[in-house]
Every structure is written in C-alpha cells, then in structure tokens.
Amino acid sequence: MKRSLFYFLMVLVVSLMVACSGNESNEKTETAASGAEEGNSVTSEMKLVNDGKLTFAMSGLLKPLNYKENEKLVGFDVEIGTEIANRIGLEPNPVTNPWETIIQGLRGNKYDAIIGSMTATEERAKQVDFSDPYYISGATVFISSKNEDIKTLDDLKGKTIGVMQASTYVEDAKKYTDKIKEFPSEIYALQDLPPGRLDAVITDKIVGISAMKESGLEIQTVGDELKREEIAVAINKDNLALLEAINKAIADMVADGTYKEISTKWFGEDLLK
Template sequence: MKRKGKWVLTSILSLIFILLLGACSGNTSGEKVEVSGPDTKEDASSENLKLVHDGKLTFAMSGLLKPLNYKDNNELVGFDVEIGTEIAKRIGLEPNPVTNPWETINQGLKGNKYDVIIGSMTATEERLKQVDFSDPYYISGAQIFVAESNDAFQTTEDASGKKIGVMQASTHKEVAETMTDDVKGYPSEIYALQDLVPGRIDAVITDKIVGVSAINEQGLKIKLVGDVLNREEISVAINKNHDVLLEKINEAIAEMIADGTYEEISMKWFGLNIMEN
C-alpha cells in the first residue's frame, strides 16, 4: 500500500512539472523558441546618421553671404548651397538648406534645429570645443578691403586708429581687434563692404572670396590691401558624437574633388578652384 502511494505521488509530481514547463515556454507547437534582447545592430538604412528629419540632410547658413549663400527670388542659392546639395545626394539624402542668423547658428545646431552647418564657417580650435568639423571644402583667408580712392591705407600697419567693419560673430572680428580699437559689427559682410565707398568706415576685413565676388558681381569700387592675413579652412560643422554622418560627409567631399564635380561648382561661382586658393 505504501509502495502504491509513493508511485501515485511521483506520477502527480511529474505531471505537475510537465504542465509548468509547458506554461513557461508558451509554445505548444513543438518549435524551438528563441529569446532575443534589444536590437543592437546598426540600422542599415539610416546607419545611425541621427538626422533631424528622416531622409533629409538639413544644413544651415546665414543666407546673407553672396555668392556663397543668399536668396534669389526666395530660393537659397550659392556655392555653399550647391556643395551641401551635392553632399546630401552622395549620402543618399534629400538636401534641405535652411537659414539661421549667423550670431546664433551654433546654438541652433546644438539645439538640433538642423543636422550641420554648411555656411562658410572656419574651423577653429575654439569652435572645436563645441562642435566637430569635416575636412575642408574650401580654403580662404581674411583679407583687408578699402575703397578704391583710399590711398592712405596700404598695409596692415595703417589699420591703427582706423574704423574697420566685420561681420558679427565672425573670426574676422578677432583679427580686426588686434589692429584697432574701433571695430564695427555688421549682420552681413556685404553691408560692411558697401559702407566703404561712402567713407562710413575705413576698411573691411572679410573673406577674400566674399570681397572679390563683390567686386566682380556688384561692381563695388573697392580694392584689396596686401595678402591674406591668415589661412582658413572652411568646413562643415556638425554636433559631436555624430561620427557616422561626419564620415559620410568626408567621403562625399573627397569623391567630389576626385571626380571633378567640386571644380565644376567652384568655377561656376568664382572662376577658379577655391580649394587651391
């Protein structure tokens, strides 16, 4: 009798174990169940580009820097716009150029209003503390411009005590402040250059390309003084920790230069290859 009782108890325990095992597996088909954790694989379509808008490369500029970036019939055009558009296409994204006031353009980037800045920004050590930069997409430098009739300003030494115009929040402001105590800020370098001929300011320090373009396109009666004051690498600014997108941008720039597309765009806007300027 005791032996029979033990057998019954053993059978009941075995049945309970089988039922519990089936309930835990939740699989009555007999198929093997694989338990997977969070997907840690890189998304093959977006490649962790961390875009503000899916499928688009949104890039910012002031829109006031002709011929680099400006509005023509409410459409953003210019060298920067074409470079940004070409970069976007080579990454497989729709180009989405936007404008932002230059003095707050870095804040807009950090606030994720756009993905990158393609607005003729110089890569500097100070800015590198806040953002990352791509390889340069053109080379330029600060240049002094004066009115054609101004023969009193012929060298950098003549800047002492003179009123020099610069664009607000630009690296040219720092250069001007080493030359004179009288520095006037403008929302656009074009506005500063236009103040030269009436004599409202004595000189302007701006990007050489901007000044030369103003002479060629607007017929401003201004001239260059001396050589460039410094060599500047103009690059795409991007938020830190966006390494995949940064790598794609660098690849696109290198491809453009190698296949001749870059030189075509540069010649269209400046009549020279400004990567070599």
C-alpha cells in the same frame, strides 16, 4: 522489389534537389537582405533632425556663397550641401539662421549641419566637429578705392573696421583697433566703404572680390591675406556616422571632378587647389 527500390531512389533524389534549391534560394534572400541592410546602415546610424533629409544651415547673406534669389537659397555653399546630401542618399534641405547664433542652433538640433562658409577654428572645435575642408580661403582687408590714407596693414591702427558679427574677423580687427563695427552680413559692411562710413573691412577674400565684380563696389585689397582659412562643414559631436558620410562625399566629389565643376562655375577656379 526492384521497382520499389527504384521509386524510393527517385523520391530521395527529388527531395534532395528541392532541399538544395530551397537552401540556395534562402542564401540569396539572406545575401540580398544583408546587402540592403549594409547600404542603409550608415544612414540609419545618423542622427537627423528630419528623417530622410540633410538639413543644413547658413546665413543666406553671403553672396555668392549663400544667398536668396527669388526667395530660393542659392550659391556655392548650397550646391556643395546639395551634392553632399545626394551622395549620402538624403534629400537636401538648406535653411537660414542668423550667423551670431548659428552654432547654438546646431547644438540645439535645429539642423544637422552648418554648410555656410564657416572657418574651422580650435575654439569652435570645442563645441562642434568639423569635416575635411571643402574650400580654402583667407582673411583679407578691403578699403575704398579712393582711400589714400591706408597703404599698408600698419595703417589700420586706430581706424574704424567693419566685420561680420560673431566671425573670426572680429579678433583679427582687434589687433589693429578698438573701433570695430559688426554687421549681420559682410556685404553690408563692404557697402559702407565707398561712402567713407568705414575705413576698412576684414572679410573672406572670395566675398570681397565677388562684391567688386558683381556689385561694382569701388573697393580694393590692402596687403597680403591675414591668414589662411580652411572652410568646413560643422556637425554636432555626437554624430560620427554623419561626419564620416560627409567626409566621404567630399572626397568622392573631388575625386570624380564634380567639386571642380561646381567651384569653377561660381569662381572660375578650384578652391581646394
């Protein structure tokens, strides 16, 4: 009788140990699955043109922000977009699109975002959502270094001004003249200043100064910046998960110093300061 009771108790103890071990194993499995699910939840909620990729557009004509070198897209915008994609856990896929139709391309789902030095404006915000800014710049007037007729912004009245097609600078130019020439790239416009084909060009301060340094264009600025501009990533309005992920990536880049490294590499300074 005692021996039977002993065997019964032993079987009971072993059964309880096996049950506890099984429960613990199940809990660990469920926890691991839950963690993996949480890690992938943000990406799975995103609406992407190509699974596993962040496809982002730019004109490819805006040196040093975005341009082609040996048939490869390079520049500040490209590096920022690549870093954002990597932090989200996506493969970066930069593409080009003509600037005048770049928002239409986004809304038509040709790409997931525009990371091409687009100024966040109220008018554009009616069509797309904007991220937090990834750099700050300003609209600036450039003229030929040999131009002696334009000394102040008031002297722009009635002059021929060049701007990039479908840019915010078209409206800036209208404040001074109706003689406005639009170009597919600001660089082309700036190149028309020294020969005198244009009296002035309104463009991003960074673009103009970089053209002076890198291309040796004999141009100069006139007056102060026309306005402060916040440059941001544009995303379709029905893609909140992607917008939040991009904002987090930008914030993390700034916090850990990566943003400053990229900005300093291209411009010698932190463009968010």
